[in-house]
Amino acid sequence: MTVPILQARSLAKSFHAIGGDLPAVAQMSFSVSPGEFLCIVGPSGCGKTTLLQMLAGLSPPSAGDVLLDGKTLAEPQRDISVVFQKPNLMPWRTVLENVLLPMQIFGLPYRRAEEKARLMLDKVGLEQFVDAYPNALSGGMEQRVAIARALVQNPRILLLDEPFGSLDALTREKLNLELLKLWRDQNITAVMVTHNIREAALMADRVLVLSPRPASISAEIPVNLPRPRVEDIEYTKAFTDLTFTIRKEIRD
Ligand SMILES: Nc1ncnc2c1ncn2[C@@H]1O[C@H](COP(=O)(O)OP(=O)(O)OP(=O)(O)O)[C@@H](O)[C@H]1O
Numbered sequence: 001m002t003v004p005i006l007q008a009r010s011l012a013k014s015f016h017a018i019g020g021d022l023p024a025v026a027q028m029s030f031s032v033s034p035g036e037f038l039c040i041v042g043p044s045g046c047g048k049t050t051l052l053q054m055l056a057g058l059s060p061p062s063a064g065d066v067l068l069d070g071k072t073l074a075e076p077q078r079d080i081s082v083v084f085q086k087p088n089l090m091p092w093r094t095v096l097e098n099v100l101l102p103m104q105i106f107g108l109p110y111r112r113a114e115e116k117a118r119l120m121l122d123k124v125g126l127e128q129f130v131d132a133y134p135n136a137l138s139g140g141m142e143q144r145v146a147i148a149r150a151l152v153q154n155p156r157i158l159l160l161d162e163p164f165g166s167l168d169a170l171t172r173e174k175l176n177l178e179l180l181k182l183w184r185d186q187n188i189t190a191v192m193v194t195h196n197i198r199e200a201a202l203m204a205d206r207v208l209v210l211s212p213r214p215a216s217i218s219a220e221i222p223v224n225l226p227r228p229r230v231e232d233i234e235y236t237k238a239f240t241d242l243t244f245t246i247r248k249e250i251r252d
């Protein structure tokens, strides 16, 4: 059995609210294997972002803990990068300068950092836009910059919070496949939260289905579709059967 890279152990979180505590995540335990692509799907408002922020070390759990390589995670780590729902680019910095930001925070020498940032921008197909400002980019391009920024520090784990939620279906599918290629090439472990069932089926090795708030795991569905996943996979019977199974688990 492989040793998990990331683990949630009886993880729970409540927020203080007027009129009492508001439970967002209830008693969740699961493991992520090195190199796995795990998708987490759940209804709107069930606690997905809250869960991801705990996995990133950005938000302390109310109970339980998150383990990275078997050790309790107490704060954000260089090994873990996050891509948020909104790209959160700094409008006054160019594309290259936005991607350089984590490297500057980690204090890498500028020349080496710039080399890595340019390489990452090549990989996400933005080599022509290194000197552009975010206001000159489309939504899909902004998300590509956010992905390059997350990957530039060579994380071992990439956490994604509905990164393509605001994009049209075609752009989304294109970025899904690009992300799968990066995941494979860079040899990373990915945990992606989404409420899009097709997206989860297309990307994942395994899907966790969450209950309505407070989120708990209501089903775990292995995905045995062949890799590399290609566009037309969505028209196969195996894919349709899988999305049906996930949808049914969410409904029940
Ligand atoms: N910082 C906070 N303070 C108080 N309550 C919060 C906070 N963050 C989230 N919540 C509450 O926790 C619950 C879960 O929120 P969360 O954002 O995790 O859900 P989600 O599944 O990501 O939703 P969505 O599908 O809309 O992205 C919600 O009821 C929300 O109001």
Ligand SMILES: [Mg+2]
Binding pocket: 048, 049, 050, 161
């Ligand atoms: Mg959310």
